[in-house]
Amino acid sequence: MGKNRVTIHDVAAKAGVAISSVSRVLTGHLDVSEKMRWRVEAAVAELGYEPDYLAQSLRQGDTKTIGFMIRDITNPLFSIMAQSAEHELRKAGFSMILINSHGDLEAEKENFALFKRRRIDGVIASLVSEDAPYAKSTINGLGAPVVLLDRKITGLNASAVICDHRSGVKEATKDLIKNGHKKIAFLSGRKDVYITRNRIKGYEDAFAEAKIKIDEDFIHLGKFGENFAYTETQKMFSGMKRPTALICGGIGASTGGLRALNELKMKPGKDIAFVAVDEWPMFDVLSSVISSVYRDSEEMGRASATLILQLIAGKSPSQEIIPTTYRPRASSRAI
Amino acid sequence: MGKNRVTIHDVAAKAGVAISSVSRVLTGHLDVSEKMRWRVEAAVAELGYEPDYLAQSLRQGDTKTIGFMIRDITNPLFSIMAQSAEHELRKAGFSMILINSHGDLEAEKENFALFKRRRIDGVIASLVSEDAPYAKSTINGLGAPVVLLDRKITGLNASAVICDHRSGVKEATKDLIKNGHKKIAFLSGRKDVYITRNRIKGYEDAFAEAKIKIDEDFIHLGKFGENFAYTETQKMFSGMKRPTALICGGIGASTGGLRALNELKMKPGKDIAFVAVDEWPMFDVLSSVISSVYRDSEEMGRASATLILQLIAGKSPSQEIIPTTYRPRASSRAI
DNA sequence: ACTATTTCTGGAAACGATTCCTATATGTTA
């Protein structure tokens, strides 16, 4: 097997020098003679030696590893973020450990513990809830900086990438109102996270501007993920009080909502107005009629990487705001 | 800051015993007295001590880490695999390092080097090419077992998860032929990987069975990814010799193909028959007319995790075959 | 009561690097 790992000792032996000298050459110290550098480099080349990350990490105290924790990498938005974050981190010499929390608080907590034991240099995370009692103490006791994705937690020494969902949703809602809708259902995930609250604000803004009172019955908040949205949408149309328009916040909500509408034989853009907050790949080609609120998740990933690298470099926490844009298409116009 | 990491020394000091005794208690050795166990456990609980992975890894020689390398986590098939593989590995106490190769051979090679330096316990990879000259030596010299996704390389000590694309594509092609098509274009990625060759075989099988000679001009192989498929499809319909049906192998090919058709104002299922090999999330709802060849990528991820764990446990390499099924929908029937 | 055996425990050597400190060899100056 490849059991024969070549270590710094082998190099030292081959070159006939001390291991400290080998290390000095490799780490680029100044006080080495030309001859020494030459001998060591020859031995290194001949043996194909590469320093061991593990030993370096133990000695130097950093692991060049970033933990990336999200609900579900299957969500295209998250996978795009992961993609661009990984790319950015890689360029800076960091690797990324990927963990799915599946939206489970307990799992999330354990994952932080795992990150700590692995001496991760930093964490990028989309937390399940902002109110989780363990969150602050765990994160502050992590011993590594944190970047939050679309979450706002006060009293936490963390940077954040924050999307301006509010303005996008506001524009979308305004457009629906302009098109004659008043019974506009809003369906989204957990209300104990910034992203949901911020979206609702946009919805409220539009109603306030139009001086229409909001009927709370049309607001459905609960869980992220397809299943909640699916059953909620089914319920929505099984009663008497039915909306004429539906805004779905997030990929999961849109997926579940559309699936339910599909089963109810209601065509978005025809039988009901529909706006999806967040797009998925091929959105334009596959579903050209569906209006959306778009945000650049690639940019979010990049920003999260930049922020975590800054924190690791010792800068103080900051926020990066990502804009959203409303993209009206045929589905906002149904009556 | 959280600089104050609590080590085994602290525990030993608090309990008033030797560090070796602490270790013995924690690793569950037999020869420790009740009193000793009790004292150590009390100290551990009081200090909230957790052993350091890094030091354990260095000492024990394994890192409980699996490298997961694919072209692009953005591809929903890969993200589903990553998801289920991570879940499975996690249960077994392993973490997953995610790396995108972006389909670049050089990057892939460097990533293997990185895996080696990080002393990864195993690698799950979707290789860019099976013929890459470095592949065999690099992988064999990795010092860790490897599971390949949809690749067949002889003389390699690796397990593999292999999909039976052949039968799915064969069924799809047969159906197209049955519907009167003869000029069936086939568009897919690099031909130096199993997945592409295997798909082509299914295509050929169907033609052979129907005793129709294949016109090689309708076979377009080149690169994975959207761009290649897009320009290839554009070309396909700019010349004189146009197909009446199009089979796209892989998400990238389907994406690019559909995008091009969209621009050409050709509606799949109406102006051209279309089959997508591989589906994406929401496929049924968003594009209910498009026929597909389906495979369970969640199962692929799970299988890859199982295989790598078996290899790590010392079993010899094996293969797992994943079936594919043709799902005919309206788009196969266009003339 | 004294030796033989069994239980435990502490000390020290790994694992593979980095880095501080000291000693040597060289070079400079009077």
Add this chain to the structure above:
DNA sequence: TAACATATAGGAATCGTTTCCAGAAATAGT
């Protein structure tokens, strides 16, 4: 040529564990 400054190399400590080895304490056997 002696005395001193400087460049360079080697030795050892360290990071936080595990595990081997030997020795002390406790038990058993005669």
